[in-house]
Amino acid sequence: MTMTKLLIALATTVALAGPAAGGSPTIPRVYRGEWCWPIDHGPFYSPCGSKEEDGEKWLKVTAHNVQGELTIRDVNDIDGGMDTIAGVCRVIAVKPDDGSSHLVTLSCNGTRTVTVTSRFEFVPRSGDGRKSQRLYIDKVSQ
Numbered sequence: 001m002t003m004t005k006l007l008i009a010l011a012t013t014v015a016l017a018g019p020a021a022g023g024s025p026t027i028p029r030v031y032r033g034e035w036c037w038p039i040d041h042g043p044f045y046s047p048c049g050s051k052e053e054d055g056e057k058w059l060k061v062t063a064h065n066v067q068g069e070l071t072i073r074d075v076n077d078i079d080g081g082m083d084t085i086a087g088v089c090r091v092i093a094v095k096p097d098d099g100s101s102h103l104v105t106l107s108c109n110g111t112r113t114v115t116v117t118s119r120f121e122f123v124p125r126s127g128d129g130r131k132s133q134r135l136y137i138d139k140v141s142q
Helices: 002-022
Strands: 033-037 057-061 065-073 082-097 101-110 114-123 134-141
Touching: 065 101, 082 114
Parallel strands: 065 134
Antiparallel strands: 033 057, 057 065, 065 082, 082 101, 101 114, 114 134
16 A cells, blocks of 8 residues: 555656656747847847837747747848748747757747747847847748
């Protein structure tokens, strides 16, 4: 009887600790925040203070989601093609790429359902103050 209780307790502990130990994929902190696609449609997002800024697309990146209007540039398209997905994207996988960027696989539901792997790259503000923070999101596969 005692052995049965011990096995049940052990099984319960493993069942509860397993998912917590494995964790779900999270977007690194450097990419999180509120970002705006600039009015001049540059190939990057900039930090924004308001969702209501005129002419800008708003994007909110959290640990597990990307919501708003996600614009992904296709670096292989010579015409500068971009794909916009409006809605909420859930993080499926995150792995480092090239030391300064991460490959993030997202499952997006909104205007359409799509799974896309993108390269997130953060460029910090330069010391001379001329260049502001930038978030590049490039398509790797879809």
